[in-house]
Amino acid sequence: MDYKVKFEGMRVMSLNNKVIVVTGASSGIGALAAQMLSAQGATVVLAARSxxxxxxxxxxxxxxxxxxxLNVGxxxxVEAGFRQIYAEFGRVxxxxxxxxxxxxxxFDDMPLQEFDDMMNVNYMGMVRCTKAVLPHMKDARFGRIVNVASIAGKIGTSKSTSYTATKHAVIGFSSALRQEVREYGITVSTINPGPIDTPFFTLADPEGNYVNNVKWFMMKPERVAKAMVSAVQSGTTEINLPWIAGAGAKLYQMFPRLADRLSYRMLNKK
Structure with a gap:
């Protein structure tokens, strides 16, 4: 494969002429990451419904x-979309x-259908797209899969039972798949960001209460998009953003009861 070497010695894949598919590319971090990948020489397939x-x-x-x-749900x-991609480029x-x-x-106020719909898009959408590319990547004995999860997949908060469950599923799926595909030269990365200043909250928090409460903590979308590009280049296992959220997730995993007690007021801002 085509690699360049960073000064710290980590092998990083050159993006020049690579074919990269980005789902959810019509806005937010997906759009920004796609543009950053393009700036580094990649051929980018922008996939979304609009x-x-x-x-x-x-x-x-x-x-x-x-x-x-493309509708990942x-x-x-998904099948027709990826047939079109492979017909034109021959690879992803x-x-x-x-x-x-x-x-x-x-939880009491969230209709069952919303649980189903959110899992269908956030989790099963990722499964569908991965199913479409994995056999080809195995044949090529190379590929990079970057799954955008959330720090919510590691730390649950009130009013997010359905969303948190989908992101737990993404992280668990990614961890298991990573073990299956190592021998094929395929990497599986997860990006786990905290709140980002994007249109995501137009639907998630239409009244703006959560955004107002965590505005000081929200990240610029460029920061997360850069992390996505970094994962494409390096194949790193996991990136947690910001670092304090990643540290909090580790604390929660080691001492869940203590972390619950200490973080209850700080995390439940919705």
Whole structure:
């Protein structure tokens, strides 16, 4: 494969001429990451449901790109979309599973259908897309899969039972798949960000209460997009953002009862 070496000695894949599919690329961190990947020479396939939004993102790309109207929540849409990609390019070097959404409500108030819909998009959408590329990556004995999860997948908070469950599933899936594909030269990475200043909260928090409470803690989307690009290049196992959230997740795993007691007021801001 085509590699360049960073000064600290870590092997990093050159993105030049790599074919990279980014789902959820019509806005937010998906759009930014796609543009950053393009700037480094990748051929980027922008995948999302809204063709008009994808056209707007594509207009800012520095390198070659393709627009693919794709609904990760639908079997037929994913199958047809990836058939089209392989027919044109013959390969996918990296898949960035970024598509997803959230809604915040107390468990008692969240309809069962919302649990089903959110799991279908956030978790099963990733499974569908990974199913579409993995056999080809195995044949090539190379590939990078980057799954955008959330720090919520490690630390649960009130009013996010459905969303948190989907991100737990993404992290668990990624950890298990990583063990299965190591021998094929395929890496599986997870990106676990805390709150990001993106349109995600338009749906998740329409009244703006949570955003107002955690505004001081929210990250700029560029920071998370850069982490996504870094994972594509390096194949690193996991990136937790910001670092304090990653440290908190480790504390929670080691001392869950203590962490619950200490963090209750700080984390439950929804």
């Amino acid at each position: 063709g008009e939004k994808l056209k707007a993102v594509s207009s800012g790309m520095m390198g070659p790109s393709r627009i693919l109207e 639908d079997d037929a849409s 070097d990296c898949l960035v599973n970024n598509a997803g959404y959230g809604k915040f409500a107390y």
